[in-house]
Amino acid sequence: MSAPNNGATSGRLEARFAALAAEGRAAFIPFIVAADPTIDATLGILKGLPAAGADIIELGVIFSDPMADGPAIQAAGLRAKAGGANVRQTLAIVREFRAGDDTTPIILMGYYNPIYIYGVDDFLRDAKAAGVDGLIVVDLPPEEDSELCLPSLAAGMHFVRLATPTTDDQRLPAVLDHSSGFLYYVAIAGITGTASATREAIHAAVRRLKNHTDLPIAVGFGIKTPEQAAAVAQVADAAVVGSAIVQLIADNLDDNGQPAENLVDTVLDFVRLLADGVRSARPQAAD
Amino acid sequence: MTTEHPNSYRSGPDEKGHFGIFGGRYVAETLMPLILKVEQAYDAAKADPSFQAELDDYLKHYVGRPSPLYFAPRLTEHFGGAKIYFKRDELNHTGAHKINNCMGQILLARRMGKQRIIAETGAGQHGVAAATVCALFGLDCVVYMGTTDIERQAPNVFRMKLLGAEVRPVTSGTATLKDAMNEALRDWVANVEDTYYLIGTVAGPHPYPAMVRDFQSVIGTEVREQIMEAEGRLPDTLVACIGGGSNAIGLFHVFLDDSDINIIGVEAAGHGIDTGEHAASLTGGRPGVLHGNRTYLLQDGDGQILDAHSISAGLDYPGIGPEHSWLHESGRVSYVSVTDEEALAAFQLCSRLEGIVPALEPAHALSHVARIAPDLPADHLLVMNMCGRGDKDVFTVAEALGVEL
Numbered sequence: 001m002s003a004p005n006n007g008a009t010s011g012r013l014e015a016r017f018a019a020l021a022a023e024g025r026a027a028f029i030p031f032i033v034a035a036d037p038t039i040d041a042t043l044g045i046l047k048g049l050p051a052a053g054a055d056i057i058e059l060g061v062i063f064s065d066p067m068a069d070g071p072a073i074q075a076a077g078l079r080a081k082a083g084g085a086n087v088r089q090t091l092a093i094v095r096e097f098r099a100g101d102d103t104t105p106i107i108l109m110g111y112y113n114p115i116y117i118y119g120v121d122d123f124l125r126d127a128k129a130a131g132v133d134g135l136i137v138v139d140l141p142p143e144e145d146s147e148l149c150l151p152s153l154a155a156g157m158h159f160v161r162l163a164t165p166t167t168d169d170q171r172l173p174a175v176l177d178h179s180s181g182f183l184y185y186v187a188i189a190g191i192t193g194t195a196s197a198t199r200e201a202i203h204a205a206v207r208r209l210k211n212h213t214d215l216p217i218a219v220g221f222g223i224k225t226p227e228q229a230a231a232v233a234q235v236a237d238a239a240v241v242g243s244a245i246v247q248l249i250a251d252n253l254d255d256n257g258q259p260a261e262n263l264v265d266t267v268l269d270f271v272r273l274l275a276d277g278v279r280s281a282r283p284q285a286a287d
Numbered sequence: 288m289t290t291e292h293p294n295s296y297r298s299g300p301d302e303k304g305h306f307g308i309f310g311g312r313y314v315a316e317t318l319m320p321l322i323l324k325v326e327q328a329y330d331a332a333k334a335d336p337s338f339q340a341e342l343d344d345y346l347k348h349y350v351g352r353p354s355p356l357y358f359a360p361r362l363t364e365h366f367g368g369a370k371i372y373f374k375r376d377e378l379n380h381t382g383a384h385k386i387n388n389c390m391g392q393i394l395l396a397r398r399m400g401k402q403r404i405i406a407e408t409g410a411g412q413h414g415v416a417a418a419t420v421c422a423l424f425g426l427d428c429v430v431y432m433g434t435t436d437i438e439r440q441a442p443n444v445f446r447m448k449l450l451g452a453e454v455r456p457v458t459s460g461t462a463t464l465k466d467a468m469n470e471a472l473r474d475w476v477a478n479v480e481d482t483y484y485l486i487g488t489v490a491g492p493h494p495y496p497a498m499v500r501d502f503q504s505v506i507g508t509e510v511r512e513q514i515m516e517a518e519g520r521l522p523d524t525l526v527a528c529i530g531g532g533s534n535a536i537g538l539f540h541v542f543l544d545d546s547d548i549n550i551i552g553v554e555a556a557g558h559g560i561d562t563g564e565h566a567a568s569l570t571g572g573r574p575g576v577l578h579g580n581r582t583y584l585l586q587d588g589d590g591q592i593l594d595a596h597s598i599s600a601g602l603d604y605p606g607i608g609p610e611h612s613w614l615h616e617s618g619r620v621s622y623v624s625v626t627d628e629e630a631l632a633a634f635q636l637c638s639r640l641e642g643i644v645p646a647l648e649p650a651h652a653l654s655h656v657a658r659i660a661p662d663l664p665a666d667h668l669l670v671m672n673m674c675g676r677g678d679k680d681v682f683t684v685a686e687a688l689g690v691e692l
Contacts (some may be wrong), residue, residue: 018407064591065465065577067472068315074459110312113576117590139313139576166319166479171320189317190477230580 007156013105013133013181017216017237026233028053028278029218030271031109031242034093035085036249037257039160044264046097047124050104052268052276058240059137061090061110068138070193071241075250079257086119089129106165107160107181109136112148120148124155134181136159142174145164149178158182160218163209165189165197182216182238185209187223193243196222199231200234206235221271226277241274296543299610304493304580307386307616309609311491314579314593317476325483325632326494328399333501338394342502349423350380352387356513356670359638369663370515371656373643373673374510374538383646383675384503384534385416385487391502392485393420393449401483407471409436409464409530410648411443411662412675413487418452428452431470433462436600443679452627456544459514461594464530464604468578488531489608492579496608503537510670511541518668524549526661527672528598528652529622532611534674543619552611553655557595565593565597567624568607569615582593582609598627598687599647601675629654631687646675647683 022029030049035042049057062085064075069077100259108127115137117124127135135157140148142161152159156179166189167175176183185205187197197205202219209217219232220240232239248270252263260266291304297304312322324595332338346352355378359371362490375386397406406428408414414430415689421428430447434456437444447454460466468491490501512521525536525542529552542548557565565571568583575584577592585593585605614620625633630647633654638644645653652671661668675686686691 023392062591065469066580067469068317068476071474081591086591088589113574113584113586113592114590116576117588121450138315139579141312141314141316141319143312143319163318164315166317166320168320175316186317188477189479191473194477 004249007154009156010131010133012103013056013158015103016105017182018249020055022238025282026236027055027218027279028179028229028237028272028275029056029058029240030054030240030245030274031058031240032245032249033073033080034078034090035083036076036246037253037259038083039089039093041263042093043096043261045267046093047100048052048264048272050101052271053279054104054271056105056238058107058109058242059090059094061108061114063111063114068191070118070191070243072193072247072250076246082257087114087123091126091132094132095130105130105133107134107136108132110138112137112139115148119150121150121153122196124151124157128155129134132157134160134182136160136162138162141175145178152222153180155177157183160184162186165205176213176215179215182218183209184240185211185217185220185236187219191223193247195221196224196228203235226273229274230281235280239278245270293617295615297540298491298615299613304497306610306613308574309612310493310580311581312494312582313576313581314492315476315477319451321479322492323609325400326489328395329494329498330399332398333668334420335566338474342391342394345617346387346505350386350390351378351512353509354378356510356517358517359641362510362637365640366657366660366662367446368665369667369669370561370665372514372522372659372668372670373546374599375504375672376504376534376672376674377649378653380681381412381416381419382508382678383412383416384537384672385413385609386504387421387537388487388499388502388533389413389416389420389485392498393426395426396426396483396485397424399483400466401481403429403482405429405471405474405482406483406485406487407431407464407467408487409603409642409681410417410441410599411447411466411629412601414452414454415443415446415450417485417487418447418450421452422450429474430454431457431474433464433467435458435462436464439683440600440679441682451690455565463600465592472578473553478605488533489536489610490531490578490580490582490606496580496610499533500536500540501609503533504540506534506537506672507539507541510538514668514670522544522548522668522670524551524667524669526551526553526652526656526669528553528602528648529557529605529607529611530648531606533606535609538670538672539620550620551599551623552620553652553670554622555602555651556626557598560624564596565624566604570624572605574612577606582606583615598630599651601646601648602651623655624653625651625654631684632658634684643673645673645675646677648675649673
């Protein structure tokens with residue numbers, strides 16, 4: 001698109017999508033909240049994700065008022081807050097992950113206020129230095145592009161835009177303009193971790209979006225099972241699973257809210273199932 | 288702080304909904320198309336004389352407007368200074384200024400063909416007003432209310448149910464107004480097709496701050512006429528309490544360009560600004576982005592929103608309407624704060640001296656009037672917005688005073 005990409009990006013996201021296109025399969029993108037329930041647990045999960053089949057990782061940055069999130073991710077945010085999460089700590093987590101993995105793209109997902117308070121320029125500099133590849137900021141529609149989207153693109157940070165079932169053809173060009181890295185299609189009109197769209201609705205939506213853009217299309221919201229992830233991966237370029245993984249973390253805590261012994265393995269086992277679903281979605285990709 | 292002095296303080300917001308750096312539309316993409324539709328529908332309604340005529344008719348015959356501008360002789364004598372007038376918006380149907388806005392927005396929702404109305408409420412006054420207009424027009428009504436507020440505003444909860452509304456308890460966060468607003472936004476995202484979000488204050492994404500202000504400006508418009516009739520001139524000082532700030536902007540807005548008028552907004556200082564337990568966003572907060580707009584917010588150094596505290600549920604919000612943030616930075620309006628304790632004293636004083644039991648919200652405004660009135664000359668005209676009546680607060684006040692009912 002016409003994004004003012006005057007800063008060079010890390011290139012990791014472009015390389016990953018190019019490689020997957022050559023393989024003929026979609027990406028699997030798991031989402032977890034940074035420091036849920038502890039920084040160590042997050043690092044344990046993050047470091048295991050690529051081997052478990054994660055192609056790209058979305059890392060949630062906490063906000064006290066997550067208006068687009070359902071109960072599972074709201075609860076994760078509260079746990080993470082207790083675990084010491086803030087923007088600075090989240091970037092430290094990315095830096096440590098990056099020390100051992102220089103290829104798996106990391107996208108930070110969250111809300112604008114913590115970034116605004118950190119300071120946009122400082123944030124972009126520090127996030128880039130930590131190894132963040134892109135941003136998804138739920139409450140910054142195109143109408144507020146001057147806040148963070150344009151500075152991000154200028155700094156070589158992908159700004160991944162959300163398109164939704166309410167984004168009609170008339171509005172879609174505004175959403176696509178300045179969108180970079182990939183387009184995140186929110187499959188339902190609703191919050192995270194609640195309803196699921198039908199396979200037919202998702203397929204129709206992805207076809208519609210592909211008529212308007214060459215950007216890879218990721219689909220998220222309401223994808224909870226390997227089967228659902230596979231159905232998305234048949235047509236989309238990536239499938240995102242968040243709440244189901246986050247809920248699994250909630251289900252594997254001890255009475256004090258600390259990670260149970262098998263937390264990391266349990267999460268990675270589930271991620272493997274989801275990733276296998278994505279990898280098996282298109283028959284030709286198996287060979 | 289910006290020190291620009293615009294030609295008019297009444298021309299905002301700009302077409303993107305900004306008052307200076309404040310305001311805007313910081314919402315999820317799912318809501319953007321709908322918010323643009325609300326804006327278009329409101330612009331069309333504003334330009335349609337039949338819309339205003341219909342609204343005026345309901346305001347007159349259903350709400351009971353105009354509300355009186357009352358000279359308060361005993362308080363005036365008690366303070367021994369300025370002439371105190373109350374704008375009696377507590378006499379409106381449902382007992383507060385909230386219905387002015389609800390009546391306007393419900394007519395808009397009807398024009399948009401929406402069958403289902405959602406609202407957030409703190410003290411319950413907006414919830415009651417929303418439930419009332421929904422009953423009037425036969426629309427479904429869901430009110431989100433924090434469980435903390437449900438507890439301290441039980442009479443209003445029952446009133447909403449009597450009016451046919453469903454009150455959905457909100458347990459997330461501190462279970463007060465901000466959390467109720469989060470929950471209402473989540474509902475709206477999931478029900479964009481048939482649902483209209485009736486926001487109760489001058490906050491939220493554009494066009495809400497401007498639209499709610501316009502509907503509440505009937506307060507100041509009436510005051511302007513009434514004070515001319517009573518005194519033959521404009522007032523010298525205006526005072527109103529501020530949570531989100533809708534009653535205050537409703538009184539202030541038509542007077543903003545009358546530069547001789549001293550305009551004062553009163554925030555809730557709770558247990559005291561220095562205790563950290565307060566709801567004074569301008570006095571104790573800094574600019575941030577929440578609930579669709581940039582404005583002054585109570586927040587920590589990481590941009591996490593802090594809990595507000597006030598004895599008055601209607602002021603218990605960690606933000607403030609963006610236009611107030613702009614009026615604060617431009618210096619046109621002065622913002623001060625009053626503690627729970629000071630408000631309680633004013634609550635009792637007003638009850639005894641004027642036979643008016645004020646809501647705890649305007650009791651904050653009155654407490655500031657008590658501070659300044661004694662030092663003002665006898666010909667100084669001070670208008671305070673008595674924006675709600677205190678029936679809903681008698682249990683809270685009794686408890687605070689240690690009285691068992």
